[in-house]
Amino acid sequence: MKIVFEFFTVPPAEIVHEIDRCVRRWSMQISPDSHDHAVRRAQDGEPTYTNEDMEEILKVALSLRCMQVSDRPARLRPLCRGRGVHVLVLFV
Secondary structure, eight states: OOEEEEESSOOOHHHHHHHHHHOSSEEEEEOOSOSOHHHHHHHHSSOSOOHHHHHHHHHHHHHTTEEEEEOOHHHHHHHHTTOHHHHHHHHO
16 A cells, blocks of 8 residues: 655655655655746745755655655646656656
8 A cells, every 4th residue: 555645835855754754655746836937926926936946855755765756747747857867757
């Protein structure tokens, strides 16, 4: 069995580490409003996270026991463009 945690914003690294400490088999689903910082700004005012923040938390999760990171590919693909390792990890 695997537990999937869904986030609508970038979670703090401490939360991801705590999940990994407590749950052996887990995945993360992240649902940003958009890969485009300007779109997030137009929707939410000043967004609380940058694309770099999102990339960093993906790296953290995948360095732990996180089995999968998922979202609708249309939103994350532009964020991953030019970062082949992330694309392979996220969409295999």
